[in-house]
Amino acid sequence: MESLAFPRPLTTVDVVIFAILDGVLQAVLVRRPTEKGEPFADMWALPGGFVDVERDQDLKACAIRKLHEKTGVASPYLEQLGSWGSHNRDPRGWSATHAYFSLIPGKPVVLEKGAADVGWFPIIGNSVAPKLAFDHRDILKAAVLRLRNKVEYTSLPAYLMPPEFTLPDLQRVYETILGRPLEKSAFRTRMLAADLIEPVAKMRKGPNRPAQLYRLKSATAPVYFARTFNPPR
Amino acid sequence: MESLAFPRPLTTVDVVIFAILDGVLQAVLVRRPTEKGEPFADMWALPGGFVDVERDQDLKACAIRKLHEKTGVASPYLEQLGSWGSHNRDPRGWSATHAYFSLIPGKPVVLEKGAADVGWFPIIGNSVAPKLAFDHRDILKAAVLRLRNKVEYTSLPAYLMPPEFTLPDLQRVYETILGRPLEKSAFRTRMLAADLIEPVAKMRKGPNRPAQLYRLKSATAPVYFARTFNPPR
DNA sequence: TGAATAGTGTCTATGAGACACTATTTG
DNA sequence: CAAATAGTGTCTCATAGACACTATTCA
Numbered sequence: 001m002e003s004l005a006f007p008r009p010l011t012t013v014d015v016v017i018f019a020i021l022d023g024v025l026q027a028v029l030v031r032r033p034t035e036k037g038e039p040f041a042d043m044w045a046l047p048g049g050f051v052d053v054e055r056d057q058d059l060k061a062c063a064i065r066k067l068h069e070k071t072g073v074a075s076p077y078l079e080q081l082g083s084w085g086s087h088n089r090d091p092r093g094w095s096a097t098h099a100y101f102s103l104i105p106g107k108p109v110v111l112e113k114g115a116a117d118v119g120w121f122p123i124i125g126n127s128v129a130p131k132l133a134f135d136h137r138d139i140l141k142a143a144v145l146r147l148r149n150k151v152e153y154t155s156l157p158a159y160l161m162p163p164e165f166t167l168p169d170l171q172r173v174y175e176t177i178l179g180r181p182l183e184k185s186a187f188r189t190r191m192l193a194a195d196l197i198e199p200v201a202k203m204r205k206g207p208n209r210p211a212q213l214y215r216l217k218s219a220t221a222p223v224y225f226a227r228t229f230n231p232p233r
Numbered sequence: 234m235e236s237l238a239f240p241r242p243l244t245t246v247d248v249v250i251f252a253i254l255d256g257v258l259q260a261v262l263v264r265r266p267t268e269k270g271e272p273f274a275d276m277w278a279l280p281g282g283f284v285d286v287e288r289d290q291d292l293k294a295c296a297i298r299k300l301h302e303k304t305g306v307a308s309p310y311l312e313q314l315g316s317w318g319s320h321n322r323d324p325r326g327w328s329a330t331h332a333y334f335s336l337i338p339g340k341p342v343v344l345e346k347g348a349a350d351v352g353w354f355p356i357i358g359n360s361v362a363p364k365l366a367f368d369h370r371d372i373l374k375a376a377v378l379r380l381r382n383k384v385e386y387t388s389l390p391a392y393l394m395p396p397e398f399t400l401p402d403l404q405r406v407y408e409t410i411l412g413r414p415l416e417k418s419a420f421r422t423r424m425l426a427a428d429l430i431e432p433v434a435k436m437r438k439g440p441n442r443p444a445q446l447y448r449l450k451s452a453t454a455p456v457y458f459a460r461t462f463n464p465p466r
Numbered sequence: 467t468g469a470a471t472a473g474t475g476t477c478t479a480t481g482a483g484a485c486a487c488t489a490t491t492t493g
Numbered sequence: 494c495a496a497a498t499a500g501t502g503t504c505t506c507a508t509a510g511a512c513a514c515t516a517t518t519c520a
Contacts, residue, residue: 004325007286008241011318011329051318053240053327058319083316083331085244085284086291092237094286096244098316098329168499185501186482193481208498209490227460230482230507401472419509421473426508441471442517463480463509 009085010095013062014048014136016081016143017071019106020160020173024122025147026106027140028070031117032133039091040133044121046140048097063100070118077103077159077222081143089135097134101143103159151177155196155223158216166204166211167191182229194223242318243328246295247281247369249314249376250304252339253393253406257355259339260373261303264350265366272324273366277354279373281330296333303351310336310392310455314376322368330367334376336392384410385461388429391449399437399444400424415462427456 017028029044047070056062060078068074078100085096121128126141150156157173171187191197198217203210250261262277280303289295293311301307311333318329354361359374383389390406404420424430431450436443 004243006283009244009284009286010237011242011244050239051242051327051329053242053320056320059316059329080315082313083292085331087286087289094284096284096292096329096331098318166499183483183485184499185485188500189481203491205491206498207492208496209492209500211499226463227481227508230459399472416510416512417472418474418512422508438518439471440519441469442473442519444472460481460508 007094010090010093011051012048012095012097013051013056013059013066014046014097014099014139015063015067015078016046016099016101016140017067017076017104018102018123018143018147018160019104019120020176021106021120022122023172023176025144025177026120026122027128027143029119029121029128029130029132030070043133044128044130045133046099046136047118048099059098060100063098063102067100067102071104073102073104077156081139081146084135084139097139099139099143101146103147103156105160105162148177148179152228153225155191155194155225158196158222161216164200164202164213164215166213168211169204170197170214178229186229190225194225196223240327243323243326244284245281245328245330246284246289246292246299247279247330247332247372248296248300248303248311249279249332249334249373250300250309250337251335251356251376251380251393252337252353253409254339254353255355256405256409258377258410259353259355260361260376262352262354262361262363262365263303276366277361277363278366279332279369280351281332292331293333296331296335300333300335304337306335306337310389314372314379317368317372330372332372332376334379336380336389338393338395381410381412386458388424388427388456388458391429391455394449397433397435397446397448399446401444402437403430403447411462419462423458427458429456 019026028047030047032038032040032043032045034041047066049066051059051062056065063078067076067078081099081101083096083098085094087094089095121130123144126144127137128140131137132140147156151174157170157177160173161170167188170191171182171184174187175181196217197214200213200215202213204213252259261280263280265271265273265276265278267274280299282299284292284295289298296311300309300311314332314334316329316331318327320327322328354363356377359377360370361373364370365373380389384407390403390410393406394403400421403424404415404417407420408414429450430447433446433448435446437446
């Protein structure tokens with residue numbers, strides 16, 4: 001059983017946490033520690049770290065733990081994004097990370113204590129303003145592309161909404177992520193046909209015609225539509 | 234830098250290798266070694282194994298190496314499937330595997346020497362007949378579901394075809410994977426509009442009207458269609 | 467000529483895009 | 494009433510499904 005004596009790669013889990021804040025898609029970043037020997041000291045990075053073989057039953061539990069530690073959110077939409085592993089992505093040696101991406105409602109999130117070492121960063125194009133540690137820019141880009149692509153044919157944005165929301169609210173989230181306007185009529189038809197949301201007996205008041213409030217139906221699996229939204233032009 | 238002293242999970246890569254053989258979707262399995270201490274001795278398993286930090290530059294290179302070792306195929310369609318990691322999937326300890334799935338043309342494949350320890354197994358339902366080592370049944374099932382799902386809206390089956398094939402050949406492969414018939418007319422319209430294949434100046438002869446032979450155009454990226462095939466009924 | 471499979475055409479159904487039109491609120 | 498946004502209706506377009514019809518080979 002020579003195999004167990006082989007050198008083992010480092011194993012980490014990283015989580016891309018998305019929310020809509022101030023009407024903009026944003027992701028959580030954390031500052032790398034500055035202790036001696038830590039690579040990418042003081043740089044921004046995706047929340048994550050080593051699998052703790054004592055605490056983490058499996059990869060998903062590890063991702064949920066890390067997400068909960070940073071945001072306090074307990075039951076997010078969480079999807080495996082992929083894995084990145086190579087001899088040179090971590091200066092400490094061969095390492096592989098298992099990346100997840102998560103969608104949470106922006107509102108109830110309370111980031112950790114000090115708050116100087118964790119923050120929300122708006123997604124501009126495919127990424128964020130600061131340079132990121134490791135290959136986290138690649139991972140974040142993959143998450144953004146995956147989210148954008150899936151928004152074309154799924155109900156994923158529903159997981160970014162507060163408990164009660166209007167159809168125009170939901171459409172604005174779709175449009176924010178896709179970066180283009182959608183047809184109101186087709187959008188409403190699609191969403192209402194999806195058996196995804198149900199009206200609550202309330203209206204959103206404003207300086208104009210009130211809008212019907214909806215909430216997600218209890219069954220929480222995302223809906224897959226048979227067509228994408230057709231691209232403009 | 235305490236972190237590097239943590240116990241590290243085992244890191245493996247496994248590959249689900251699909252081909253159409255005898256008109257049936259099949260996958261490659263290998264026999265587990267029987268040396269003392271090897272878990273799941275003598276059982277069938279997906280081809281794969283530990284990342285070799287000396288030889289493998291990154292995860293994909295590791296997957297390509299394992300695939301090449303088993304099939305001789307050098308440039309397959311290869312896609313990351315996901316990762317599976319937990320404290321109990323391997324009796325030797327916490328382990329995580331990075332799973333890939335691959336589509337290759339059935340024909341040119343020559344399985345290794347002895348051939349008693351490696352073979353093709355038809356996919357029945359979501360899996361194969363024999364029991365599999367580790368959680369490989371779950372991984373194989375995920376691969377089959379991913380493939381079936383993508384066949385609804387992509388040109389992935391093109392990677393299962395020999396260099397020259399007819400449109401009816403391609404349609405049969407789609408139907409084999411989906412397990413239902415497709416409309417000939419809609420199928421041809423979709424494929425020909427995809428700018429994916431080009432006719433060669435030959436016909437497939439038979440006891441009936443000959444069929445135009447096509448080959449894949451040089452650009453090899455898969456095509457994503459804006460709609461799924463609609464389900465029957 | 468008939469069997470068999472390749473390939474085309476026509477008609478319908480679905481759901482999106484365009485966009486106008488109506489509805490309901492506040493100021 | 495005007496402004497503003499919510500919500501509906503109507504028409505067109507693209508593409509899939511149904512299915513019939515034509516085309517071309519061999520025995």
